[in-house]
């Protein structure tokens with residue numbers, strides 16, 4: 001039996017650590033350890049609510065727009081604020097620009113180096129050595145596309161910047177809509193940029209995932225886990241701003257049902273918080289529990305979030321499943337294929353939305369800070385379900401809770417047999433060479449992991465003990 | 471080769487809607503040819519949102535892929551590198567050793583100092599976890615120059631917002647006084663890719679650039695947003711926006727342009743279209759380049775309560791004429807003073823309820839030990855240990871992960887077939903047979 005800890009697990013946004021136990025060449029236990037913390041929710045206490053979108057954007061640099069959307073939705077929900085169609089369209093377009101950027105960067109820059117031979121120089125060496133089963137010309141094509149993806153993903157981000165003024169950390173999305181007008185110039189430039197990346201997203205991206213899948217078919221099996229899925233609403237509907245294009249739903253053991261926030265719980269048994277079985281239940285307007293860095297058996301700053309007691313997965317695979325676009329199992333390649341399916345779909349959708357923009361109609365409906373209110377903003381971000389809960393009192397933020405997709409996907413266990421999502425997926429994966437455990441990275445990276453957004457929730461109140469990792 | 475003067479002039483005048491990396495990489499290549507090797511760069515990610523590397527990935531002409539392939543020798547960058555785990559960290563140290571005294575250390579993200587850095591662990595070494603604090607202090611010693619990239623790395627930024635749970639600090643605050651002399655801050659949130667490329671070029675080709683008091687290159691941060699703002703004439707005429715989304719000077723709804731040293735009004739972001747910056751989107755500048763951002767800049771939409779002059783300062787041209795440009799500057803100075811003292815946010819808080827006690831201000835010292843006592847402030851009562859909410863069973867029914875499942879996991883077949891799922895099925899069948 002061998003134990004191995006990989007830290008940093010690079011090529012993911014903000015490195016996370018993973019500890020696996022390998023017995024007879026197969027992973028028998030896995031722990032996702034998030035060991036960087038920031039404590040956003042306590043920083044937000046006492047701030048002006050209208051600062052929340054910009055502030056929470058900084059939780060994550062790769063999906064900043066998602067936090068802005070969720071935060072705006074929460075604030076608008078608090079006052080039942082109405083949006084204009086133009087406002088929703090602009091926000092959707094700039095959000096989708098960020099999603100496309102994320103999917104492209106995720107697949108090419110973060111996942112592809114696990115499968116192909118890149119140039120033999122830093123930062124691509126040193127690396128795990130693995131038998132490369134790609135034919136040489138295919139390897140060359142994918143490497144070429146790897147480098148092209150730098151530019152294409154930048155162009156996708158440009159779409160966000162055309163509507164949002166900047167990417168990452170956009171400007172124009174505000175509670176109340178968007179503060180820019182869709183001028184002819186903006187519409188034209190937005191269209192041009194989408195047209196430019198369309199072929200790459202719908203064809204090259206697809207061909208590359210398929211080619212890799214063909215060369216490494218065992219990953220149609222590695223990484224599977226029970227089909228417990230969760231999705232909040234996918235993008236607000238421009239025609240009915242209070243509804244989503246795809247409603248919030250969960251899949252439990254393969255059965256689809258409507259989502260109810262009260263079934264979401266957060267458990268801290270294996271997280272660095274004081275208390276043993278403390279469970280908080282949605283909607284999350286209460287204060288978070290106190291941290292306890294010296295807690296025995298805890299190993300992560302992330303809390304274990306569950307829906308009806310089950311660890312659920314979020315992300316493109318769930319949205320593709322609910323939309324009927326891609327419904328095979330949830331192995332490594334399925335996650336990649338579903339992500340590509342979604343990206344290709346978004347390209348079509350965003351072109352439609354751009355053509356619906358009206359130059360002479362308002363996009364912004366000013367939002368006034370209420371004195372006291374509560375609001376909930378749930379949205380599907382690139383990586384899955386993202387929820388913001390805000391409680392306003394005396395015109396200021398009293399409590400702010402964020403539960404991110406990576407809390408769903410990268411969280412720890414809630415009980416000895418009740419594992420976190422990625423942990424479930426890792427168990428059973430064979431490791432050929434413990435010195436070059438490429439399999440671990442391949443399985444985890446298909447989730448598009450990101451610990452930046454997962455660990456933001458706490459504040460320390462007592463002295464910490466140094467970490468011991470066996 | 472350009473002289474330094476010409477170079478600086480080019481950086482400043484090419485700002486308007488053009489990209490500088492193109493001529494910078496040429497200069498760098500030229501210099502590299504003379505020195506016989508490409509400049510070595512180690513890019514460390516401390517406690518960060520990864521926004522700065524995403525921003526750098528948005529660099530134009532050349533894009534980052536060409537820049538790292540052709541112009542610089544990027545040894546370590548966790549978002550892009552192929553290595554992982556201890557292999558990566560060991561390589562970082564090895565590379566630093568081999569290039570001791572030569573490399574440029576770029577740091578992204580704040581350094582967590584609470585409990586000697588235990589809140590920000592960035593890797594694993596043979597003898598235990600490696601904290602971001604340790605890595606920064608180690609690598610700083612061998613660096614020729616240190617370039618904190620993004621406001622968090624420069625001054626603590628976002629994560630240093632009270633109560634500063636992880637003890638976030640800027641790089642300069644955690645390294646020795648000797649190393650501090652090598653620091654050039656490339657600020658903003660996220661850092662501007664052009665500023666980083668321009669700064670690197672200056673460092674490699676001409677050495678240390680002229681710095682402002684906050685150790686930022688004067689060429690990028692020497693002028694305020696207010697000085698360069700295309701809406702300055704609105705300000706002078708007293709035409710103010712009353713809510714976001716309106717044309718006009720955004721001063722009254724909280725613009726921090728007068729205290730933000732930043733040439734973005736000329737340079738813009740991403741593809742450099744003229745609206746691609748904050749005021750171009752009709753929202754007030756949040757002063758993201760400044761030390762103390764965001765704490766001292768919040769509320770972002772609150773115009774600064776200390777400035778009485780606005781009581782009589784109405785949106786009429788006549789008044790504006792009387793007030794004149796000189797007053798504009800005076801206001802800026804006043805605003806600066808009140809921002810720097812952090813009074814804005816305090817006043818705002820005071821309006822509502824007594825301030826929670828802030829954590830003690832860090833006292834930077836030459837030999838920073840990273841020691842910090844237990845936290846002074848207490849947030850949140852412990853909620854007790856309630857049972858599971860009714861109607862929720864924690865562990866799903868049925869056996870769960872008793873033993874390794876591989877080989878027994880079922881491929882579930884369901885749902886309409888798409889081209890992709892058909893293909894997937896084919897491939898996996900082929901493999902199984």
Ligand code: SF4
Pocket residue numbers: 695696697699700701702703705718719720721725726727728749755
């Ligand atoms: S206050 Fe802001 S918007 Fe007004 S002129 Fe100055 S920088 Fe521009």
Ligand code: SF4
Pocket residue numbers: 658659695727730731732733734735747748755756757758759760
């Ligand atoms: S917010 Fe202000 S300081 Fe920050 S980049 Fe924009 S103009 Fe510059």
